[in-house]
Amino acid sequence: MAEQLTALSIMQDAPVIPVIVLRDVNHAVSMAKALVAGGIRVLEVTLRTPQGLPCIEAIAKAVPEAIVGAGTVRNAADARAAASAGARFAVSPGYTTSVGDACREAGLPLLPGVATSSEIMQAQQDGFNELKFFPAVQAGGINMLKAWQGPFAEVRFCPTGGITPTNAPEFLALKNVVCVGGSWLVPTDTLERGDWEHITLLAREAAALARKD
Numbered sequence: 274m275a276e277q278l279t280a281l282s283i284m285q286d287a288p289v290i291p292v293i294v295l296r297d298v299n300h301a302v303s304m305a306k307a308l309v310a311g312g313i314r315v316l317e318v319t320l321r322t323p324q325g326l327p328c329i330e331a332i333a334k335a336v337p338e339a340i341v342g343a344g345t346v347r348n349a350a351d352a353r354a355a356a357s358a359g360a361r362f363a364v365s366p367g368y369t370t371s372v373g374d375a376c377r378e379a380g381l382p383l384l385p386g387v388a389t390s391s392e393i394m395q396a397q398q399d400g401f402n403e404l405k406f407f408p409a410v411q412a413g414g415i416n417m418l419k420a421w422q423g424p425f426a427e428v429r430f431c432p433t434g435g436i437t438p439t440n441a442p443e444f445l446a447l448k449n450v451v452c453v454g455g456s457w458l459v460p461t462d463t464l465e466r467g468d469w470e471h472i473t474l475l476a477r478e479a480a481a482l483a484r485k486d
C-alpha cells in the first residue's frame with residue numbers, strides 16, 4: 274500500500290523540494306531517477322507547461338520510489354487533473370477555498386501558497402497550517418518569516434521563490450521553516466543536455482543541507 278502522506282510528511286522528507294519545469298516528456302523519468310539517486314524523492318512538477326501532467330504520469334508509473342506532486346495548481350480543475358495523472362500531493366502559488374476543497378476531495382495533501390497575513394488566516398480557517406511562502410525572497414524573506422513567528426506560531430512554512438544553495442541554510446535555520454523549495458536542482462540547460470549526473474550532484478548537495486535540530 275502507498276504510504277500515507279500529509280503536507281507535513283512531504284515537507285519533512287528532505288530539506289529541499291525541487292520545483293521542476295519540464296518541456297519534454299522524454300526527460301521526466303531520467304530526471305526523476307537522477308534526483309532520487311541524489312537523495313531527493315519528493316518532486317514538484319509544475320503545471321506551467323502542457324507537458325507537466327504527462328510528465329507526472331510517467332514518473333508516477335516508472336519511478337515508484339519518487340513521491341511526485343503537482344506544482345502551479347491554480348484551480349479545482351488543475352487539482353483534479355493532477356490527481357488523475359497520479360500526483361501524490363499538490364502545491365499552489367496562492368490559496369483559494371476552491372483549490373483547498375478540490376485537493377481534499379481528490380485526496381491530495383496541499384501546500385497552499387501565501388504571501389500575506391490575511392492569506393495565512395484564510396488558509397488556516399480552511400484547516401491548512403503547513404504553507405508555502407511564495408515568492409519568499411521577493412515578499413519579505415527571512416524578516417517576514419520571523420515576524421510571522423509571533424501571531425502564527427503554529428504555522429510551518431516552505432519558503433519558495435528566490436531560494437538558492439547560498440541562502441537556503443539561513444531559511445532552514447528558522448524555527449517556522451521545515452524545508453525550502455527551489456528550481457535550482459533542475460536547470461533547463463542541464464535537462465536539455467541530458468546531464469543526469471549533474472542533477473544527482475545538485476540533489477546530493479541539497480539533501481545534505483542542514484536543518485535546525
Ligand SMILES: O=C(O)C(=O)C[C@H](O)[C@H](O)COP(=O)(O)O
Pocket residue numbers: 292319321344345346364365366407433434435436454455456457
Ligand atoms: O510555478 C509555481 O507554481 C510557483 O509557485 C513558482 C515556483 O515555486 C518558483 O518560481 C520557484 O522559484 P525559483 O526557485 O526562484 O525559480
